[in-house]
Amino acid sequence: AGFLKGLKIAEARQKMIELLKENNLLVSQKQVIHRTPICERSKDPIEFINMKEFYLKQVEFKEKILEISEKINFFAPESRQIFVDWVNSITIDWPISRRRYYATEVPVWHCKKCNEIIVPPKGKYYRPWREKCPVKCKCGSTEAEGDIRVFDTWFDSSISPLYILKYERDKEFFAKNSRCSLRPQGKEIIRTWLYYTIFKCYLLTGKPIFKDVWINHHILDEKGAKMSKSVGNVIDPHELLEKYGAEPFRLWCAIEGNLDSQDFRCSYERIEGAGKALTKLWNVARFVSMFPKPEGNINLMELDRWIINEMNKLINEARIKYEKYDFHNPAIALKHFLFETFASHYLELVKGRVYNDNKKFSKEEQNGALYTLNYCLENILKLFAPIIPFITYKIYKDLEGKDIHREEFPKAGEKIEIQFTEEELTELNSAIWKTKKEKGLSLKAEVKEITLDKKFKGIEKDLIEAHSIKKINYGEKFSIVI
Ligand SMILES: [Zn+2]
Numbered sequence: 001a002g003f004l005k006g007l008k009i010a011e012a013r014q015k016m017i018e019l020l021k022e023n024n025l026l027v028s029q030k031q032v033i034h035r036t037p038i039c040e041r042s043k044d045p046i047e048f049i050n051m052k053e054f055y056l057k058q059v060e061f062k063e064k065i066l067e068i069s070e071k072i073n074f075f076a077p078e079s080r081q082i083f084v085d086w087v088n089s090i091t092i093d094w095p096i097s098r099r100r101y102y103a104t105e106v107p108v109w110h111c112k113k114c115n116e117i118i119v120p121p122k123g124k125y126y127r128p129w130r131e132k133c134p135v136k137c138k139c140g141s142t143e144a145e146g147d148i149r150v151f152d153t154w155f156d157s158s159i160s161p162l163y164i165l166k167y168e169r170d171k172e173f174f175a176k177n178s179r180c181s182l183r184p185q186g187k188e189i190i191r192t193w194l195y196y197t198i199f200k201c202y203l204l205t206g207k208p209i210f211k212d213v214w215i216n217h218h219i220l221d222e223k224g225a226k227m228s229k230s231v232g233n234v235i236d237p238h239e240l241l242e243k244y245g246a247e248p249f250r251l252w253c254a255i256e257g258n259l260d261s262q263d264f265r266c267s268y269e270r271i272e273g274a275g276k277a278l279t280k281l282w283n284v285a286r287f288v289s290m291f292p293k294p295e296g297n298i299n300l301m302e303l304d305r306w307i308i309n310e311m312n313k314l315i316n317e318a319r320i321k322y323e324k325y326d327f328h329n330p331a332i333a334l335k336h337f338l339f340e341t342f343a344s345h346y347l348e349l350v351k352g353r354v355y356n357d358n359k360k361f362s363k364e365e366q367n368g369a370l371y372t373l374n375y376c377l378e379n380i381l382k383l384f385a386p387i388i389p390f391i392t393y394k395i396y397k398d399l400e401g402k403d404i405h406r407e408e409f410p411k412a413g414e415k416i417e418i419q420f421t422e423e424e425l426t427e428l429n430s431a432i433w434k435t436k437k438e439k440g441l442s443l444k445a446e447v448k449e450i451t452l453d454k455k456f457k458g459i460e461k462d463l464i465e466a467h468s469i470k471k472i473n474y475g476e477k478f479s480i481v482i
């Protein structure tokens with residue numbers, strides 16, 4: 001640096017101006033605005049210094065990496081593009097050495113005599129900065145200096161699947177279990193963790209190392225801005241967990257985390273809402289557990305067959321979605337089923353038959369209700385188990401004495417033909433409840449006369465009991481007299 005030697009950059013700039021002035025070489029001096037790289041955290045300007053570093057060739061493998069990545073499934077499929085764009089944007093090889101203290105040492109020595117780089121035999125972890133070189137140089141010299149540099153963090157984290165698969169340690173295990181079934185990770189490290197892992201495992205094995213890749217998006221702050229330490233808008237997960245609990249947070253994440261869309265906002269209100277769903281689940285389980293399991297013959301009535309059919313539809317839907325790492329759609333459908341279909345409609349209609357205080361139903365019909373309640377609760381718990389593992393474990397353990405996570409994922413029974421749809425039934429119930437409310441009556445108040453579509457004939461007994469109906473007619477036009 002000549003006459004600038006030893007000066008800091010800012011000082012050197014000042015010195016430069018002084019010297020130009022002294023020599024009458026300064027033509028003009030003014031302020032300009034220009035782009036300059038700055039540190040993301042400290043905001044200090046970054047100065048580049050050319051240094052010799054180790055690089056791993058990657059530019060020449062770009063086409064091959066894109067080709068093998070075609071054999072990997074991306075969830076959601078759209079996230080593949082982030083990977084493809086990154087690979088296409090690579091223009092230089094991968095600088096793998098760093099001048100830092102804490103990381104994996106670059107295991108090489110430099111021959112003091114001929115300057116050759118000496119690589120030790122593989123199989124052992126070397127620390128060249130404190131260990132003597134284990135082998136002689138080609139020139140015959142034993143005098144070598146250990147390298148003091150370390151690897152880029154992705155250089156060794158990129159072999160994690162190989163470690164899991166016991167690569168080079170257990171050939172049989174590796175052959176049987178590769179490739180890895182899943183890499184779950186955030187979108188912000190596609191260009192690092194995912195890319196370097198696929199790249200390095202390709203260099204070592206020649207294969208795509210993952211079957212599936214599942215990309216998560218980000219939770220933004222309440223206003224929709226990216227959380228960042230330096231901006232100060234980070235929501236501390238510990239506080240959230242302390243305030244709302246981990247299970248509501250898990251359920252909320254599943255409900256909001258739609259892989260097909262993008263980032264989603266943190267909402268305290270909605271996390272609290274997810275907590276209410278857990279309370280609902282707990283209360284439904286408590287209600288069902290108040291009654292004994294059915295003993296003797298079971299007569300499934302039309303209402304039971306209807307909710308079993310709805311439950312089965314949900315089982316099929318959840319199975320298909322879970323297989324695609326979609327927790328969002330099952331979570332929403334399950335929450336709706338729990339609150340609306342099951343609790344607000346089926347439970348309300350079947351309560352009279354479950355208690356059967358007036359013995360209006362046969363033992364077999366009562367058993368039908370008990371069987372159905374248990375069938376639905378058991379399946380609701382099993383479908384929720386991947387999302388909210390602890391509360392489902394607790395309820396199932398209390399009810400069945402077994403570990404829900406060791407149970408088989410439910411399979412839906414055969415489709416049952418039902419005369420009415422869920423929407424039609426919920427509309428009917430709501431119309432009756434609304435009429436009673438408008439007249440300031442309790443929901444148990446008597447219905448003197450009602451005219452319904454004949455499609456509801458099959459659930460007549462449950463309707464009469466639940467809504468205290470005195471006279472029921474069938475016709476095209478709905479009417480109600482209270
Ligand atoms: Zn040498």
